[in-house]
Amino acid sequence: TQSTRPQRLLSAVQKNATRGDPCSVVRAIDDFCRHKEWAMNVGDEKGCILDSVVSEMNPAAVLELGTYCGYSTVRIARLLPPDAKFITLEFNPGFAAIARQVIAWAGLEEKVQLVEGASGDWIPKIKEQFGIKTFDLVFLDHWKDRYLPDTKLMEECGLLRKGSVLLADNVICPGTPDYLEYIRSSPKYESRYFKSHLEYTKVEDGLEKSIFLG
Ligand SMILES: CCCNc1ncnc2c1ncn2[C@@H]1O[C@H](/C=C/CNC(=O)c2cc(-c3ccc(F)cc3)cc(O)c2O)[C@@H](O)[C@H]1O
Numbered sequence: 001t002q003s004t005r006p007q008r009l010l011s012a013v014q015k016n017a018t019r020g021d022p023c024s025v026v027r028a029i030d031d032f033c034r035h036k037e038w039a040m041n042v043g044d045e046k047g048c049i050l051d052s053v054v055s056e057m058n059p060a061a062v063l064e065l066g067t068y069c070g071y072s073t074v075r076i077a078r079l080l081p082p083d084a085k086f087i088t089l090e091f092n093p094g095f096a097a098i099a100r101q102v103i104a105w106a107g108l109e110e111k112v113q114l115v116e117g118a119s120g121d122w123i124p125k126i127k128e129q130f131g132i133k134t135f136d137l138v139f140l141d142h143w144k145d146r147y148l149p150d151t152k153l154m155e156e157c158g159l160l161r162k163g164s165v166l167l168a169d170n171v172i173c174p175g176t177p178d179y180l181e182y183i184r185s186s187p188k189y190e191s192r193y194f195k196s197h198l199e200y201t202k203v204e205d206g207l208e209k210s211i212f213l214g
C-alpha cells in the first residue's frame with residue numbers, strides 16, 4: 001500500500017534524527033521538506049520567529065491549533081519550562097498518529113498533551129478537562145477559515161487573559177483575511193505582523209502576533 005507524505009516525513013525523522021534530540025528532529029523535517037517533499041510545517045524561517053516569541057514569553061500554558069505532523073509542536077515544547085502545560089489539538093487521526101511518533105522521537109511526550117478532536121468541540125472543555133484557567137500563548141496553524149471563529153470562541157470561554165498572545169501562521173499565504181481584519185481593528189488586541197516567507201519557498205508569508213488586552 002502507498003505511504004502517505006506524513007508517513008514518509010516520519011520515516012525521514014526516524015532515519016536521520018537522534019532519539020531524544022528535538023533539534024535533530026526539527027532539522028530532519030526541514031531537510032526532508034526542502035529537498036524531498038514540501039509539507040505545510042511552519043518551517044525554519046518562520047520557526048525562528050516562533051522560537052523567539054516562545055522564549056521571550058516563557059509561557060506556563062500553551063495551546064496549538066492544528067498539530068499536523070508535530071513539527072511546530074516539537075519546536076515549541078523543546079523551549080518550555082519543565083512544569084508548563086502544552087495542549088495541541090489535531091482532528092485527523094492519521095496525522096495525530098504520526099505527530100505522536102514525531103513528538104516521542106524528540107523525547108518530548110511528557111511535555112505535550114496531544115488531544116485528538118476538533119478545536120470547536122474542545123475549546124469549551126479545556127478549562128474543566130485540563131485544569132487550565134487561561135493560555136499565555138496560542139499558536140494558530142489549522143484551517144485558515146477557523147482562525148476567527150476559534151479566536152472568538154476562546155474569548156467567550158474565558159481562555160485569554162490580559163497579555164495572552166495569539167501567534168497566527170499563514171496570514172498572507174494561504175491567508176486569513178477575516179481573522180486579520182478582526183484582530184487588527186479590534187480594540188481588544190494589539191497586533192504586529194512579522195514578515196517572512198512561506199515555508200521552504202521565496203513566497204511572502206508571515207506571522208501575526210496579537211496581544212489580548214482584556
Ligand atoms: C473542524 C475544523 C477546525 N478545527 C480543527 N481542529 C483540530 N485540528 C484541525 C482543525 N482544522 C484543521 N485541523 C488540522 O490542522 C492541520 C491543518 C492545517 C491547515 N494548514 C494549511 O492549510 C496550510 C497551507 C499552506 C499552504 C501554502 C501555500 C500552498 F500553495 C499550499 C499550502 C501552508 C501552511 O503553513 C498551512 O498551515 C491538519 O493537520 C488538520 O487535520
Ligand SMILES: [Mg+2]
Nearest residue numbers: 042141169170
Ligand atoms: Mg501553517
